[in-house]
Amino acid sequence: xxxxxxxxxxxxxxxxxxxxxxxxxxxxxxxxxxxxxxxxxxxxxxxxxxxxxxxxxxxxxxxxxxxxxxxxxxxxxxxxxxxxxxxxxxxxxxxxxxxxxxxxxxxxxxxxxxxxxxxxxx
Numbered sequence: 131x132x133x134x135x136x137x138x139x140x141x142x143x144x145x146x147x148x149x150x151x152x153x154x155x156x157x158x159x160x161x162x163x164x165x166x167x168x169x170x171x172x173x174x175x176x177x178x179x180x181x182x183x184x185x186x187x188x189x190x191x192x193x194x195x196x197x198x199x200x201x202x203x204x205x206x207x208x209x210x211x212x213x214x215x216x217x218x219x220x221x222x223x224x225x226x227x228x229x230x231x232x233x234x235x236x237x238x239x240x241x242x243x244x245x246x247x248x249x250x251x252x
């Protein structure tokens with residue numbers, strides 16, 4: 131439309147063309163920047179909203195929370211009783227490393243149980 135105005139309007143609109151073209155370029159750059167940003171909300175707001183959603187979901191499934199806490203307590207007592215009186219020699223250090231590996235493996239497998247919940251949220 132502006133090109134048609136340039137042809138019809140003569141010299142006055144021809145002088146305004148670079149300014150309007152600059153405005154269009156600036157507007158398109160702003161639009162590109164807005165689209166290129168992945169997360170519009172600040173990190174603190176995203177964290178607050180996600181924590182609120184997590185607490186709401188915990189409120190909806192209190193039995194699941196109780197089972198997870200009971201399971202974690204049972205595993206902690208079991209691992210603690212097995213590795214309670216290990217020595218400070220090389221065998222004791224290896225036993226401690228083994229217990230740390232077992233705890234990390236347990237935590238990893240427990241986190242896999244939340245995958246169906248993520249699928250439901252999407």
